[in-house]
Amino acid sequence: SQTIHQWPATLVQPVGSPLSLECTVEGTSNPNLYWYRQAAGRGLQLLFYSVGIGQISSEVPQNLSASRPQDRQFILSSKKLLLSDSGFYLCAWSAHGYEQYFGPGTRLTVT
Amino acid sequence: ELKVEQNPLFLSMQEGKNYTIYCNYSTTSDRLYWYRQDPGKSLESLFVLLSNGAVKQEGRLMASLDTKARLSTLHITAAVHDLSATYFCAVPNSGGGADGLTFGKGTHLIIQP
Numbered sequence: 723s724q725t726i727h728q729w730p731a732t733l734v735q736p737v738g739s740p741l742s743l744e745c746t747v748e749g750t751s752n753p754n755l756y757w758y759r760q761a762a763g764r765g766l767q768l769l770f771y772s773v774g775i776g777q778i779s780s781e782v783p784q785n786l787s788a789s790r791p792q793d794r795q796f797i798l799s800s801k802k803l804l805l806s807d808s809g810f811y812l813c814a815w816s817a818h819g820y821e822q823y824f825g826p827g828t829r830l831t832v833t
Numbered sequence: 834e835l836k837v838e839q840n841p842l843f844l845s846m847q848e849g850k851n852y853t854i855y856c857n858y859s860t861t862s863d864r865l866y867w868y869r870q871d872p873g874k875s876l877e878s879l880f881v882l883l884s885n886g887a888v889k890q891e892g893r894l895m896a897s898l899d900t901k902a903r904l905s906t907l908h909i910t911a912a913v914h915d916l917s918a919t920y921f922c923a924v925p926n927s928g929g930g931a932d933g934l935t936f937g938k939g940t941h942l943i944i945q946p
Contacts, residue, residue, distance in 0.1 A: 765921065781933065821881050822923075824877075824878075
């Protein structure tokens with residue numbers, strides 16, 4: 723069966739510091755991968771998606787970036803965090819456009 | 834631009850009552866997803882609706898899809914406290930869905946004894 727991991731689970735970072743969140747999927751090959759952000763008390767916003775290694779599409783202009791160095795690894799990064807980057811970051815995978823399965827999430831607080 | 838609207842956004846109801854959550858979307862789609870989120874947790878898939886007229890049921894929850902009306906409903910029958918959660922509907926950004934989902938703002942459901 724497929725599983726999706728995210729780490730860290732929680733993170734507190736000062737404004738201006740760098741960020742690296744990691745997501746890995748097990749039990750499937752060539753998945754579509756997604757990063758979403760959920761601000762406090764709000765819905766989910768799609769940030770990035772990837773249909774293959776090295777292929778990244780950005781949905782929202784911001785100071786975040788994503789990379790996919792391996793087939794089942796998706797990384798979300800920032801060089802300098804803003805207060806507005808605080809939120810619950812969710813990674814998801816799908817088998818080429820079908821149902822998306824979400825990881826446990828990373829709760830980021832920027833102070 | 835695809836827009837997904839849910840209503841109500843907040844619902845407080847008593848155990849044993851029935852209620853319906855509505856999800857409207859703005860562009861053509863033949864599929865729609867419902868997710869549940871418990872406080873502080875990730876999203877759990879509830880229903881995958883893949884065609885016009887699709888109906889899925891799981892316990893006290895039933896979801897349906899009308900692609901012509903661009904409307905999905907999530908019906909709760911004889912609510913119990915364990916169903917308290919936030920429910921989201923989501924629509925693929927394109928027909929294939931490879932480019933992600935657009936979510937409604939969620940319906941925060943509280944079921945009181």
